[in-house]
Amino acid sequence: xxxxxxxxxxxxxxxxxxxxxxxxxxxxxxxxxxxxxxxxxxxxxxxxxxxxxxxxxxxxxxxxxxxxxxxxxxxxxxxxxxxxxxxxxxxxxxxxxxxxxxxxxxxxxxxxxxxxxxxxxxxx
Numbered sequence: 001x002x003x004x005x006x007x008x009x010x011x012x013x014x015x016x017x018x019x020x021x022x023x024x025x026x027x028x029x030x031x032x033x034x035x036x037x038x039x040x041x042x043x044x045x046x047x048x049x050x051x052x053x054x055x056x057x058x059x060x061x062x063x064x065x066x067x068x069x070x071x072x073x074x075x076x077x078x079x080x081x082x083x084x085x086x087x088x089x090x091x092x093x094x095x096x097x098x099x100x101x102x103x104x105x106x107x108x109x110x111x112x113x114x115x116x117x118x119x120x121x122x123x124x
Contacts, residue, residue, distance in 0.1 A: 009036030009051045035059055 001016040006029035017025045035055035040046065046054070 008033045009040045
């Protein structure tokens with residue numbers, strides 16, 4: 001088992017881990033240090049146990065918040081996935097109706113332009 005030196009809140013610790021897990025340990029120590037360092041700056045030098053406890057609690061709070069966000073996102077995803085899909089015939093009918101409306105508007109616009117041109121010709 002490799003022995004690693006990690007730093008948390010400007011304090012050095014020696015810990016062991018399994019072979020191949022060194023990068024996980026360093027990443028976890030970095031997270032804990034990112035919470036402990038501001039605590040040290042705000043509150044001064046804390047006893048080691050208190051510093052680690054406070055930093056751990058802050059990480060646990062952030063993790064709980066992320067888990068809540070994830071739970072809500074999963075619920076929304078499940079809701080969207082549970083919605084019945086539009087029937088192909090319904091989707092085709094809606095697309096056809098949109099196309100027909102567009103064609104009608106185009107024809108009406110052309111007819112209005114023709115009427116306007118005829119009126120202008122008579123007035124000129």
